[in-house]
């Protein structure tokens with residue numbers, strides 16, 4: 338049978354053969370895919386791998402601490418931290434269209450990479466954590482109208498970057514990436530980390546993206562993550578997160594009328610993200626999430642549950 342140990346071994350060998358003495362640049366997002374890519378490449382070519390972590394202002398709480406610090410401490414990775422919050426957030430001001438958000442963020446990533454890669458002498462390759470489902474969903478054979486969402490981490494790199502692509506996970510599904518991560522000795526909090534989209538919280542703040550709205554979502558999402566973990570449901574679901582809706586509703590706080598935002602809970606089961614169903618999370622857990630979000634997150638007075646399956650809905654709201 339095809340084992341993950343042999344996948345790791347043959348991939349490292351292939352990478353060595355393909356890359357020779359070349360240098361490679363790799364974007365680390367904090368997710369399992371780019372982490373596994375980085376560790377595989379580090380094992381293959383060591384310090385000739387140059388990782389770049391971009392803080393785009395669209396990350397969850399603790400994104401950097403949990404993954405990046407671990408990677409540099411455990412693997413002695415070459416890593417450059419790029420502070421780019423302003424660069425990403427200012428062109429997103431006033432933008433509400435999901436595809437425009439993705440285009441702006443994708444474009445900015447390429448700009449940042451181009452600039453950073455140019456500072457590194459002699460880099461010839463760009464490594465990406467593209468998975469098989471990304472390849473299928475982005476490369477549609479039915480023409481541009483059939484493209485569902487333009488995943489910014491796949492294809493379309495402008496010629497000016499002049500880098501060749503190396504995508505060692507291109508043939509894998511997510512559950513296989515987890516097995517590879519296990520094989521590589523990565524810790525549970527990375528192996529079991531839910532997928533997080535490249536455009537980050539930008540596509541979970543529905544409507545306009547402001548620092549205030551991002552902060553509301555971060556606080557609500559922190560509670561969702563915590564309650565999933567504490568109840569043991571985190572590992573049972575494919576993905577669970579909060580979405581901030583672009584509307585306000587009326588409520589009461591004590592004797593006062595409130596008029597505040599709505600948070601939607603999106604918690605799904607899936608095998609590969611191609612199809613998904615909403616998870617039947619026990620109502621006590623949902624109740625705890627709702628109570629905590631409404632009581633603890635300033636600016637939210639209502640929580641709703643998304644009970645849509647994919648298709649026809651998608652996992653993310655944008």
Ligand code: XMP
Nearest residue numbers: 488489490532533534535536610651652653
């Ligand atoms: P959808 O919303 O298309 O999401 O059902 C399927 C899976 O892909 C993730 N996702 C993305 N990942 N860049 C990514 O790297 C993106 O632009 C992107 N959009 C969605 C989503 O979180 C889910 O796991």
